[in-house]
Amino acid sequence: MSGRTFTLDGQPVPFTEGETVMEAALAAGVYIPHLCYRPGYGHHGSCKVCTVAIDGHNAASCTTRAREGMAVETATPELADMRRALVEMLFVEGNHTCPACEKSGECELQAVAYHIGMAAPRFDFFFPARDLDASHPDVILDRNRCILCELCVRASRDVDGKNVFAIGGRGIRARLIVNAASGRLGDTDLAKDDAAVRVCPVGAILRKGDAYTKPVGQRTFDLRPIAAVAIEEARRERERRRG
Amino acid sequence: MAAPLETASDPERLRRVAIEPVTRVEGHGKVTLLLDEANRVRQARFHIVEFRGFEKFVQGRPYWEVPVMVQRLCGICPVSHHLAGGKAVDMLAGATALTPTAEKMRRLLHFGQILQSHALHFFHLSSPDLLFGFDAPVERRSVFAVAAEFPDIAKKGILLRKYGQEVIRVTAGKRVHGSLVVPGGVNKRLSPQERDYLLADIDRTVEWSAEAVAIARRLYEEGRARHNGFAAFPSPLLSLVRDDGALDLYHGGLRARGADGATLFDHEDYATYWELLHEVVKPWSYMKFPFLRALGPDAGWYRVGPLARLWNCDFVPTPRAEAERRALLDFEGGATRAATLAYHWARMIEMLHAAEGIRALLADPDLLQGELVVKGERRYRGVGVIEAPRGTLIHHYRINEDDQIVRCNLIVSTTHNNEAMNEAVRRVAERYLDGRELTEGLLNHIEVAIRAYDPCLSCATHALGQMPLAVELRDATGAAVDRLTRDADGGVRRG
Ligand code: SF4
Ligand code: FES
Numbered sequence: 001m002s003g004r005t006f007t008l009d010g011q012p013v014p015f016t017e018g019e020t021v022m023e024a025a026l027a028a029g030v031y032i033p034h035l036c037y038r039p040g041y042g043h044h045g046s047c048k049v050c051t052v053a054i055d056g057h058n059a060a061s062c063t064t065r066a067r068e069g070m071a072v073e074t075a076t077p078e079l080a081d082m083r084r085a086l087v088e089m090l091f092v093e094g095n096h097t098c099p100a101c102e103k104s105g106e107c108e109l110q111a112v113a114y115h116i117g118m119a120a121p122r123f124d125f126f127f128p129a130r131d132l133d134a135s136h137p138d139v140i141l142d143r144n145r146c147i148l149c150e151l152c153v154r155a156s157r158d159v160d161g162k163n164v165f166a167i168g169g170r171g172i173r174a175r176l177i178v179n180a181a182s183g184r185l186g187d188t189d190l191a192k193d194d195a196a197v198r199v200c201p202v203g204a205i206l207r208k209g210d211a212y213t214k215p216v217g218q219r220t221f222d223l224r225p226i227a228a229v230a231i232e233e234a235r236r237e238r239e240r241r242r243g
Numbered sequence: 244m245a246a247p248l249e250t251a252s253d254p255e256r257l258r259r260v261a262i263e264p265v266t267r268v269e270g271h272g273k274v275t276l277l278l279d280e281a282n283r284v285r286q287a288r289f290h291i292v293e294f295r296g297f298e299k300f301v302q303g304r305p306y307w308e309v310p311v312m313v314q315r316l317c318g319i320c321p322v323s324h325h326l327a328g329g330k331a332v333d334m335l336a337g338a339t340a341l342t343p344t345a346e347k348m349r350r351l352l353h354f355g356q357i358l359q360s361h362a363l364h365f366f367h368l369s370s371p372d373l374l375f376g377f378d379a380p381v382e383r384r385s386v387f388a389v390a391a392e393f394p395d396i397a398k399k400g401i402l403l404r405k406y407g408q409e410v411i412r413v414t415a416g417k418r419v420h421g422s423l424v425v426p427g428g429v430n431k432r433l434s435p436q437e438r439d440y441l442l443a444d445i446d447r448t449v450e451w452s453a454e455a456v457a458i459a460r461r462l463y464e465e466g467r468a469r470h471n472g473f474a475a476f477p478s479p480l481l482s483l484v485r486d487d488g489a490l491d492l493y494h495g496g497l498r499a500r501g502a503d504g505a506t507l508f509d510h511e512d513y514a515t516y517w518e519l520l521h522e523v524v525k526p527w528s529y530m531k532f533p534f535l536r537a538l539g540p541d542a543g544w545y546r547v548g549p550l551a552r553l554w555n556c557d558f559v560p561t562p563r564a565e566a567e568r569r570a571l572l573d574f575e576g577g578a579t580r581a582a583t584l585a586y587h588w589a590r591m592i593e594m595l596h597a598a599e600g601i602r603a604l605l606a607d608p609d610l611l612q613g614e615l616v617v618k619g620e621r622r623y624r625g626v627g628v629i630e631a632p633r634g635t636l637i638h639h640y641r642i643n644e645d646d647q648i649v650r651c652n653l654i655v656s657t658t659h660n661n662e663a664m665n666e667a668v669r670r671v672a673e674r675y676l677d678g679r680e681l682t683e684g685l686l687n688h689i690e691v692a693i694r695a696y697d698p699c700l701s702c703a704t705h706a707l708g709q710m711p712l713a714v715e716l717r718d719a720t721g722a723a724v725d726r727l728t729r730d731a732d733g734g735v736r737r738g
Contacts, residue, residue: 132304
């Protein structure tokens with residue numbers, strides 16, 4: 001421990017050299033909402049839900065290294081509203097029908113939305129036409145719910161060593177593509193126990209046969225709020241790295 | 244306020260997938276009466292705006308989503324769709340026989356739904372008509388007037404419904420849009436605490452249900468001549484029955500009786516229901532008209548729902564409800580068989596059966612222990628049928644190699660009763676239409692006839708006791724002669 005600190009909403013937070021603001025905050029037991037970050041899967045910085053104000057400038061906390069003496073704010077009304085707007089955009093850009101979705105109660109997008117107090121989105125729904133790929137015997141890819149966080153891309157490449165997923169297209173036409181000439185998930189080498197299958201924060205990549213098996217009231221986010229789950233997950237990852 | 248955030252270049256071609264079926268039939272129920280040359284009522288057409296998007300909506304979805312998705316189909320009986328869809332999905336998953344725990348948990352959920360739905364209908368929607376008479380002024384025929392003049396009845400009605408909702412919450416996790424059913428079984432059993440919680444109020448639930456039957460029966464008996472005759476007509480009846488002929492709301496074979504009571508078919512496998520039932524389309528209605536194939540489209544229409552079930556089965560397998568069924572059948576030489584208003588009485592007998600059924604299930608240790616799911620060999624066609632509160636409910640799916648839905652057909656209870664409701668309206672109009680002018684009295688009588696079938700329209704359950712309704716009269720040339728509209732606030736206007 002170097003004994004270095006920065007302040008988060010006025011409270012001192014210790015960090016070690018090279019840690020991001022997000023990592024230090026989670027280690028200190030402070031939850032900053034996030035979607036594309038997951039401990040152990042690299043730093044990506046695409047969803048911007050984790051944005052904080054650092055010495056007056058907005059920055060993604062999951063990709064910004066902590067520095068001695070920096071003043072970080074996260075619990076401000078402006079940031080709260082911006083986070084809500086970002087999450088609302090994710091909801092209207094895809095087709096997220098939570099009440100019927102098998103990921104309900106296990107979904108981080110839904111849990112983050114609850115955490116930040118999102119009500120009905122302020123934007124019109126896009127209702128985009130997106131497809132569902134059910135060609136794999138054990139796994140479903142439902143692009144209606146994909147938020148393009150690239151966690152599966154990183155997991156497949158860095159953990160599974162396979163490169164099954166990538167993002168193709170740009171802007172509003174960006175979509176998750178798979179590494180097969182046919183474009184079908186069933187023709188890739190994805191296996192049902194791959195990290196890429198487990199890592200999806202929403203209901204876009206799902207194992208067949210698991211649907212609705214956990215009763216309402218006993219699902220992950222029925223039992224604990226996402227803040228507690230995320231802090232716990234970060235702790236486990238630190239322990240894993242320490243060996 | 245919604246802000247535009249549309250950046251797609253061709254938004255009009257985007258597929259709409261969000262459904263809010265609850266808002267789909269805002270507005271008025273609509274009835275058209277057609278006269279013949281002699282100004283007699285020739286035909287009545289009750290226009291039902293049925294939600295039709297669902298078949299399209301589920302296409303391409305993985306089949307195990309169906310039992311949960313179908314709950315969005317109907318804001319009124321989501322649990323019924325959850326169960327019927329679930330049974331279809333069992334078949335797709337190759338689960339031919341469920342574990343005792345799974346089947347009993349589902350039956351418990353179903354009884355909860357029957358109880359809450361029947362209590363809602365009787366106490367909130369129909370009791371004003373029945374207690375004050377359907378000629379009473381509209382202000383009086385409201386659930387609020389019932390609460391003021393019959394506080395004990397109103398209170399028990401509310402608590403009976405609440406008990407049914409609690410059964411649903413405990414079994415499916417939530418009062419609305421929970422989930423219990425998974426392909427081949429269920430996702431939970433009851434904890435001893437949950438069982439004890441439901442046991443605490445079950446005795447009074449049974450007693451109050453028995454009191455409700457007594458009220459329904461007394462009201463029927465008091466106005467016997469009118470009730471026997473009001474919108475009364477014989478018709479074939481359809482329902483599921485258990486192997487031994489007992490009433491069974493969750494599972495069984497299809498039985499139909501003709502208008503004369505003779506059995507037309509019995510214990511038929513519902514997995515091939517289309518060999519027995521066909522549907523015709525009529526140009527003036529979005530809702531299809533099913534009929535018994537053996538009798539043809541003209542004579543083959545039939546009734547489903549509480550009255551049909553009690554007349555169709557051989558007995559009710561719980562003792563107090565069975566005694567009440569006997570009274571219903573024996574009343575004045577079987578007069579209730581054809582009587583539209585006997586639906587209310589039958590509904591309360593079924594509510595008693597549900598309460599007795601819940602009590603019996605809660606004593607069963609299978610709810611607390613045992614396997615939840617069975618698996619089998621996947622199949623491509625799945626049909627699920629239950630007896631929902633309003634009648635027979637059919638879900639039918641086909642899937643492809645990848646487990647995706649390619650085709651879906653639903654026949655909901657209200658569709659089965661479609662022609663019967665038209666006939667009921669026609670009978671009422673024939674009797675109460677005076678000349679060529681529509682009156683508020685006629686409007687009320689039409690409403691009472693329709694309501695007896697408890698059609699699943701949001702307009703029918705709208706505004707607690709005041710169905711927004713427009714009735715139009717057309718002469719033999721098709722020209723509109725008169726039109727009377729009652730709005731949701733109870734105000735009546737001509738035109
Ligand atoms: S499929 Fe899931 S993990 Fe992959 S990019 Fe989409 S949301 Fe992220
Ligand atoms: S979590 Fe930091 S940008 Fe997504």
